[in-house]
Each structure stands twice: as structure tokens, then as C-alpha cells.
Amino acid sequence: MYREYLEDKEKINFKFEQTKEDFIVDENPRxxxxxxxxxxxxxxxxxxxxxxxxxxxxxxxxxxxxxxxxxxxxxxxxxxxxxxxxxxxxxxxxxxxxxxxxxxxxxxxxxxxxxxxDLVGNRFSINLFGVSPIEAGQIEKRAMKIAKNGLPNYFGYQRFGRDEDSITQAREMIAGELHIEDAKLKKFLISVYQSYYFNEWLRERVLLSREQEGGKFLLLEGDVYLSDEGKLFTPKNIPQKDFEAHKVVPTGLLCGRDVFHARSAAGEIEAKYDDPFLYDKGSRREALIFPTDIKLDYKNNFDILNISFTLPKGSYATVFLEAIANKNFKASQIKRKHTDKKK
CATH class of the missing domain: 3.30.2350.20 (TruD, catalytic domain)
Incomplete structure (x- = not known):
């Protein structure tokens, strides 16, 4: 399972730690x-x-x-x-x-x-370690560009377990090869199954966008959009101007029953990541989100860059960091001792 991003630039090898000092999250409620x-x-x-x-x-x-x-x-x-x-x-x-x-x-x-x-979003404050002055400038430039063009709204590594073994369990359960009694665990594994195929769909759309749009998300005929008023719709014509103004955003499928499906060219791609036999209720998720209120504070003497930003609910801060670094992180890599912050 690999997450691709809209710009395939040189990797930036900063580190971050999910610790109480270095990873701070504040809910923005209703x-x-x-x-x-x-x-x-x-x-x-x-x-x-x-x-x-x-x-x-x-x-x-x-x-x-x-x-x-x-x-x-x-x-x-x-x-x-x-x-x-x-x-x-x-x-x-x-x-x-x-x-x-x-x-x-x-x-x-x-x-x-x-x-x-019941929340609007979350505010994050994260320390990035091992950042040179040049890299600090690169990170700021990339962050601001992502805020303008959009961040692929992947489910982060946290969704799939430390060794990404939960997707295997989910497949086995849905195929009838693994019996799960616990209702909460069953519900969780179904959401993992839906999340996995959403990520795979989004990965294909991002690669297609990189090939044809060079850093901007490619809209396709038949896409299902979410309006800024919270309504799903499929327009007759591609709403490029409204998309660029952040008034509408394309959505991807979380497979299941009673869900609005994409059509035409968008539908052909989406069908590859659907499971029409999954009885649980499906839904749709924004393909892109737009980070806001980005602020950076560079501690030059310590090679530490603090980055703070706001994301909509359900989105992952670690996905934003991956897009900036142009690399995937894993749960097993994140929490390190302070002596191992820079390779």
C-alpha cells in the first residue's frame, strides 16, 4: 500500500515524533x-x-x-x-x-x-527535526502550494495498524474466512476495507493527474462533487472554475450499499475499487482537502521546524507531512529517540 502525491519532487528527509511535546492536536468543535x-x-x-x-x-x-x-x-x-x-x-x-x-x-x-x-476540523502543531535552513524554505514553499492546489485526502498509516495487518483481517472477514464476534471490531475492519480501496482509487487518480496535469488534480467527466453547502452532485460539465475557487471538490467512493456512484470516465476508474456485494452502508469522501492557517517557526540553532496548520475533520496531519516530504511514513518509523532524529 503506497500513497502517491501530486508533485513528485525530491524527498526531504525530516523526522517527526508522535510524542506529547512534539505532536499537539486541538479540536475545532461545532x-x-x-x-x-x-x-x-x-x-x-x-x-x-x-x-x-x-x-x-x-x-x-x-x-x-x-x-x-x-x-x-x-x-x-x-x-x-x-x-x-x-x-x-x-x-x-x-x-x-x-x-x-x-x-x-x-x-x-x-x-x-x-x-x-460534531467538529469543524483540527488544529495541529508538529515539530519537524533535522531540517536545514534550505529545507525549511522548501517545506514552506511546498506547504503553501499544497494549500492552493489541494492535498490528496488519503487515510493515513494509522488507519491500517502498525504493520498494516488490519486490511488482511478485513479481507478475510468479508470473504468469510475469519469469524469476528466483537461488533466494534467488525465495524472497524469494514471501515478499514473501505478505506483501503478508497486509497487505491485515489492513488490511481493522483498518478493520472501527475501524468496529465503536472501537479494539479485532474477532474473527469462523471465525477461526483461535494459543494461547499454539503451537497453531492454530478454536473453536466466539469466545474473547473468552482473547483479552483474551492467551492466544490471531487469525491471518492467508500464502497457499500445506498451510495451515489460516479459515471462515465470517472465511473470506469471507480468501478475497479468498488465491492457491490458489501452489505454495509457506503458513503463518499472528499478526494482533496485544503490545509489552512499554515504557520512555520524555524529554530535555526537546533534544526527544528515547527509547522502548525488546520485540516477538516477526518483528515490526517501525517498525510500532509508525507506530501511535503514526498515520502511515505509507517507507524513503526515514527516514535524515535532524540538521538535518531536525523540520518
Whole structure:
């Protein structure tokens, strides 16, 4: 499994580490009404998965974890700030909550519990190590170009397990060769299966774009677009101007039932990465996203470049770093000792 990017330039061999000091993520949530029957907590967690954090609150309150709402899953090896919701009747008890890896930063209220996907995006701040002054300039130039032309919206390496073994499990399960009892694991493996074929479809479209458009994503007749109003549609003519203005973006298939399919030339490519026999519900995902609010701070004496940026929900910061570096990363390569930051 390999992710290709729109520009095939020389590799930049920086390193990064998913540690609490060097990889920071902040959720950008939906708006809250500041009144209602749900407490909304802005929570900072360190070296914990989202599931671990939810379990800590659930155990403290002696309630099922399903009673705690959250918008997205965040990495363990990072400092992350995210939002959770708990019924307001637990407000008094929660004043006594303490945990070494969790800090409640702010509290408000809302009429509704937080649900998966209830966020606008995420803000990242990541330290890149082993960056020379020349490379710092190259990284900034590439980052700004990606922000203009778009970033292929791949699922990152995190989606597929440390050794990318989850896709093998997913295929075996769907083929009936592996029986899985756990409902959550089954759902996860189906999403891995869908993600894998989306990535393979996107890889083919990126290679075609590199061949014919030289660094810009090639739109095809029959593509399904997502408008800035959140609607899916297939136009009669290719909406090149609206695409360049970031008003519409082409989408790729997450295979399954009850999903809008591409047609014509786009449909011919998409069909290669479809599974019409997959009973689970399908959907569509943006083929490109556009990083915003990019800022860079270079610490010249230490060869460290801090890059901060905002991505839409469901997108991977590591994919942005891969596009800048023009290389693929693996989970097994990321967390290194400080003595191994530069080859």
C-alpha cells in the first residue's frame, strides 16, 4: 500500500515524533448554545487514547462509556485537546474528578450530546527535526502550494495498524474466512476495507493527474462533487472554475450499499475499487482537502521546524507531512529517540 502525491519532487528527509511535546492536536468543535442538559468539557489528554479517556470518566461516574459523547478519536502519542459531553446531572460529582493524564480546561453547556463528527476540523502543531535552513524554505514553499492546489485526502498509516495487518483481517472477514464476534471490531475492519480501496482509487487518480496535469488534480467527466453547502452532485460539465475557487471538490467512493456512484470516465476508474456485494452502508469522501492557517517557526540553532496548520475533520496531519516530504511514513518509523532524529 503506497500513497502517491501530486508533485513528485525530491524527498526531504525530516523526522517527526508522535510524542506529547512534539505532536499537539486541538479540536475545532461545532458551536455550543451554552445552555441545556449536557455539560460540554474541553479536555486535554496526554499519552492516552480517546477510549482510555472516556473509560476514565465512565469509571469515575460508574456509568456506561456510551453515555459520554465525543466528536472524534485522537492519537495516544500526542497532547490532544478535544470535547466531550456528559449529562448535567453529574456536574456535582465531576467537580471531584482528577486524573494524571486528563485536565478539564473549560466547561459549558449544550442542548445536545456531542456525536461523532460534531467538529469543524483540527488544529495541529508538529515539530519537524533535522531540517536545514534550505529545507525549511522548501517545506514552506511546498506547504503553501499544497494549500492552493489541494492535498490528496488519503487515510493515513494509522488507519491500517502498525504493520498494516488490519486490511488482511478485513479481507478475510468479508470473504468469510475469519469469524469476528466483537461488533466494534467488525465495524472497524469494514471501515478499514473501505478505506483501503478508497486509497487505491485515489492513488490511481493522483498518478493520472501527475501524468496529465503536472501537479494539479485532474477532474473527469462523471465525477461526483461535494459543494461547499454539503451537497453531492454530478454536473453536466466539469466545474473547473468552482473547483479552483474551492467551492466544490471531487469525491471518492467508500464502497457499500445506498451510495451515489460516479459515471462515465470517472465511473470506469471507480468501478475497479468498488465491492457491490458489501452489505454495509457506503458513503463518499472528499478526494482533496485544503490545509489552512499554515504557520512555520524555524529554530535555526537546533534544526527544528515547527509547522502548525488546520485540516477538516477526518483528515490526517501525517498525510500532509508525507506530501511535503514526498515520502511515505509507517507507524513503526515514527516514535524515535532524540538521538535518531536525523540520518
Amino acid at each position: 458551536k455550543f448554545s451554552e445552555k441545556g442538559n449536557y455539560l460540554i468539557f474541553r479536555v486535554q489528554k496526554i499519552e492516552m487514547t480517546t477510549w482510555d479517556m472516556i473509560a476514565a470518566f465512565a469509571q469515575f461516574l460508574n456509568i456506561p462509556a456510551e453515555k459520554i459523547g465525543y466528536a472524534g478519536l485522537k492519537d495516544k502519542h500526542a497532547t490532544t485537546t478535544q470535547y466531550i459531553s456528559i449529562e448535567a446531572k453529574y456536574e456535582k460529582a465531576l467537580k471531584k474528578f482528577k486524573h494524571p493524564g486528563i485536565k478539564i480546561l473549560k466547561t459549558t453547556r449544550d442542548k445536545y450530546s456531542i456525536r461523532m463528527g
